[in-house]
Amino acid sequence: RMTSFITLPGIGSSGETHWQTHWEASDPCFTRFHPSDWDKPGLADWQDALERQIERSPSPPVLVAHSFACLLVAHAAERVTGRVKGAFLVAVPDPASAAFPAAAASFANPPRRPLPFPALIVASANDPYAAPAYVKARAGEWHAGCVEIGPCGHINGASGLGIWEKGRMLLAAFCAGLGLPSV
Secondary structure, three states: OOOOEEEEOOOOOOOOOOHHHHHHHHOOOEEEOOOOOOOOOOHHHHHHHHHHHHHHOOOOOEEEEEOHHHHHHHHHHHHHOOOOOEEEEEOOOOOOOOOOOHHHHHHOOOOOOOOOOOEEEEEOOOOOOOOHHHHHHHHHHHOOEEEEOOOOOOOOHHHOOOOOHHHHHHHHHHHHHOOOOOO
8 A cells, every 4th residue: 555645835826847846746655735825825725635635645645844834733733643654744834934924824833732743854064044053953842854065045946956856765764664565
């Protein structure tokens, strides 16, 4: 049985050049969740959309989150515990950073307790939305692994990563650690 994945883009969704979009296009095991509004995100709406997508999943999925959706995973963790295998969290943003958009204010103050499922944070050394020290602090509080991949900006479409093969390898290693089939 194949592992199922739910891609959780950040604000504005992930465009055509984003690695999440490439992964969905190249692998039917990846499905995107669909909140009501990508540009004016509300935490309650996004949590409901996440839960609806988990219910549709053929098996407990691995969440593949980018940016603000990483904060969504932290906020929704208690609600979805036991229904997900783990979370692959890419480019966790700092709600206190100057770059954090006011439209995402409801995502601020994520829980600072261990996540109730395994998680891996993938971070960039020069992410404009979060300093490495902030990301390392979140990893510690959430009891998540943390891998810094060098200077890759916000690890998004603008980073020029294309299909981001290294990211797929990190996801495959994370899944292997969970005892899941290879991706």
